[in-house]
Amino acid sequence: MAKRVSMLDGHGKKASTARVRVAVRLRPYMEKNEDKVCVRGLDSQSLEIINWRNQMETMQYQFDAFYGDKSTQREIYTGSVFPILSHLLIGQNASVFAYGPTGAGKTHTMLGNPNQPGVIPRAVRDLLQMTRASAEEDWTYSITMSYVEIYQEKVMDLLEPKNKDLPIREDKDHNILIPGVTQKTIDNFSDFDEYFIPASQNRTVACTKLNDRSSRSHAVLLIKVQKSQKIHPYRQLTGKLYLIDLAGSEDNRRTGNQGIRLKESGAINSSLFTLSKVVDALNQGLPRIPYRDSKLTRLLQDSLGGSAHSVMIANIAPEQKYYFDTLTALNFAAKSKQIINKPFSQETVQAPVQSILKRPREDTETAPPPQLKKTKLETVEESPNSSTESLSKHKLQLSSLEPAVVERLLKLDKILTEKGRMETQLLSTPKRERMALLKKWEESQVEIERLKEKQKELEEKALAAEARLERSTGSDLEMSDSSVSESMFREPLRSRATSTAKTKKVLRVLPMQGQNCQVNIQEETIPVVKKTSRKTSGGQENEPGWEVNMRTDVLQNGREKILQFLNSGSLKELKSLQKIGDKKAKLILGWRELNGPFQKVEDLTAIGGMSAKQVTSFLKANILSIVAS
Ligand code: ADP
Ligand code: MG
Numbered sequence: 220m221a222k223r224v225s226m227l228d229g230h231g232k233k234a235s236t237a238r239v240r241v242a243v244r245l246r247p248y249m250e251k252n253e254d255k256v257c258v259r260g261l262d263s264q265s266l267e268i269i270n271w272r273n274q275m276e277t278m279q280y281q282f283d284a285f286y287g288d289k290s291t292q293r294e295i296y297t298g299s300v301f302p303i304l305s306h307l308l309i310g311q312n313a314s315v316f317a318y319g320p321t322g323a324g325k326t327h328t329m330l331g332n333p334n335q336p337g338v339i340p341r342a343v344r345d346l347l348q349m350t351r352a353s354a355e356e357d358w359t360y361s362i363t364m365s366y367v368e369i370y371q372e373k374v375m376d377l378l379e380p381k382n383k384d385l386p387i388r389e390d391k392d393h394n395i396l397i398p399g400v401t402q403k404t405i406d407n408f409s410d411f412d413e414y415f416i417p418a419s420q421n422r423t424v425a426c427t428k429l430n431d432r433s434s435r436s437h438a439v440l441l442i443k444v445q446k447s448q449k450i451h452p453y454r455q456l457t458g459k460l461y462l463i464d465l466a467g468s469e470d471n472r473r474t475g476n477q478g479i480r481l482k483e484s485g486a487i488n489s490s491l492f493t494l495s496k497v498v499d500a501l502n503q504g505l506p507r508i509p510y511r512d513s514k515l516t517r518l519l520q521d522s523l524g525g526s527a528h529s530v531m532i533a534n535i536a537p538e539q540k541y542y543f544d545t546l547t548a549l550n551f552a553a554k555s556k557q558i559i560n561k562p563f564s565q566e567t568v569q570a571p572v573q574s575i576l577k578r579p580r581e582d583t584e585t586a587p588p589p590q591l592k593k594t595k596l597e598t599v600e601e602s603p604n605s606s607t608e609s610l611s612k613h614k615l616q617l618s619s620l621e622p623a624v625v626e627r628l629l630k631l632d633k634i635l636t637e638k639g640r641m642e643t644q645l646l647s648t649p650k651r652e653r654m655a656l657l658k659k660w661e662e663s664q665v666e667i668e669r670l671k672e673k674q675k676e677l678e679e680k681a682l683a684a685e686a687r688l689e690r691s692t693g694s695d696l697e698m699s700d701s702s703v704s705e706s707m708f709r710e711p712l713r714s715r716a717t718s719t720a721k722t723k724k725v726l727r728v729l730p731m732q733g734q735n736c737q738v739n740i741q742e743e744t745i746p747v748v749k750k751t752s753r754k755t756s757g758g759q760e761n762e763p764g765w766e767v768n769m770r771t772d773v774l775q776n777g778r779e780k781i782l783q784f785l786n787s788g789s790l791k792e793l794k795s796l797q798k799i800g801d802k803k804a805k806l807i808l809g810w811r812e813l814n815g816p817f818q819k820v821e822d823l824t825a826i827g828g829m830s831a832k833q834v835t836s837f838l839k840a841n842i843l844s845i846v847a848s
Contacts, residue, residue, distance in 0.1 A: 310456030
């Protein structure tokens with residue numbers, strides 16, 4: 220009887236848990252729209268990336284290997300993949316992953332093209348050669364391949380697609396198997412081509428039908444090398460090599476991928492998240508490795524860690540639009556990270572901090588007067604420690620501005636200070652917490668951008684008002700009115716004059732920020748919207764025309780945000796919406812699970828328990844909440 224010893228090392232002993240080696244590959248700059256570069260290599264193990272908080276600092280990361288944008292397919296293969304292949308011939312397992320956001324070069328690295336073949340064709344070719352060269356008198360080698368796709372936590376056969384979720388099992392020797400998966404024997408490279416190319420097309424066909432499914436599924440190629448003894452005791456050693464093109468690591472909620480369904484994104488995120496936990500646990504030498512938490516890691520249980528040899532190639536892109544996805548990828552498995560007191564790169568990036576924080580619009584705009592410009596830069600660049608001091612400086616400088624403008628600027632300042640504090644925390648906390656904090660920070664980044672937009676608007680208005688004041692000596696009451704309300708609401712001029720003084724303290728809740736940002740609940744002065752409502756004869760508030768009083772783009776934007784939230788929010792997040800309690804949130808989740816995404820907010824009447832009137836009131840409350848925030 221053949222004996223399988225694939226979980227044992229060459230000496231027949233259980234090997235200790237192995238680290239996952241991490242290589243980072245930076246792809247060449249490809250952006251046509253002149254997006255700025257935010258990351259670059261330093262040496263064969265490290266790179267630097269702009270520190271979004273401080274232009275005088277660079278974040279430097281170190282890995283087992285770093286491949287710069289000029290590196291070739293051959294260099295990556297010979298440096299990080301070829302050295303592990305020999306282990307397969309003695310019955311050990313190995314895995315190679317390409318990780319990173321969509322567009323950063325995972326498929327290029329794994330597959331490549333006929334002119335620049337990637338890791339997969341090179342590894343198959345070399346394994347075929349190695350087995351031929353190593354054939355001994357009493358032993359024979361054979362190579363088989365299987366190719367599956369893991370999509371929404373389902374394992375699908377790509378060699379013979381059956382539209383069936385294949386099971387994953389563990390035998391008594393702790394080998395992981397996929398019973399029923401197609402296995403093809405490959406004797407030479409053209410055999411491999413014959414099976415692999417149509418199978419890849421199976422994936423591509425599905426991809427066009429299902430809205431770029433390929434970037435949201437894991438493509439798992441399994442190459443088994445079997446060494447069999449021709450004479451008694453007929454031993455058999457099996458070495459497995461997994462070559463994996465992972466799903467894109469980008470955060471689909473942040474990138475606003477409208478087409479993506481919650482279940483789908485959840486499944487991808489959870490398996491990538493589990494993979495990161497597994498890699499983390501292996502590299503920290505933790506006793507418990509959470510392989511069973513996802514299909515992908517369960518499948519890899521005998522080929523990732525243990526006696527296996529694993530290489531993760533994190534693919535990153537240099538363009539600024541990938542900045543946060545790059546940070547996520549770098550934090551995924553960095554060996555070390557440090558902040559260096561030097562600007563990123565004065566030659567290639569003219570204004571590093573602004574390039575991250577600044578809106579493109581500002582590049583083309585006419586420069587504001589010196590005083591305002593200075594104020595803004597100081598606000599942005601301010602370090603958390605000096606916030607009180609510089610705030611009072613701002614107060615002095617801003618004293619000539621209108622109160623609403625000052626209010627907004629101070630609020631922005633507060634958020635930026637908070638942001639700075641979060642970054643300080645990021646650098647001194649363990650990796651997993653860092654990831655969570657980073658996520659939280661990214662969410663608040665959206666809010667900051669919005670406030671900055673608002674700040675800009677207010678500054679412009681203040682300037683215009685100042686200019687008007689210089690021209691006439693008219694009442695300043697009229698000027699202070701317009702700054703906030705005019706931009707948000709379309710009101711007849713007459714009613715505006717009377718509504719100016721009507722401001723009211725309200726509790727501000729930011730439902731769109733998710734549960735993390737509940738900390739943002741705070742008191743703030745905002746214009747009262749009620750003033751635009753009509754009173755019915757019974758004296759009750761009835762606001763049939765409330766939409767009319769809002770700018771249509773604000774309204775439309777609000778509707779879209781709410782819809783997006785309804786289609787992707789978790790139970791907790793849904794409950795953070797105005798007028799949605801536990802019961803309604805559960806109804807929404809249930810309906811969405813059964814029927815897919817809501818097409819419009821009014822579809823809420825279909826979940827049961829919400830009348831058309833209640834939906835209108837829900838819509839109104841939440842749009843107002845967005846506007847207020
Ligand atoms: P991903 O699989 O991560 O979504 P791709 O591998 O499809 O990314 O790469 C996106 C684009 O960039 C493709 O057109 C690819 O050919 C190109 N590309 C990626 N990496 C490189 C590289 N190192 N050199 C040249 N082109 C590259
Ligand atoms: Mg790809």
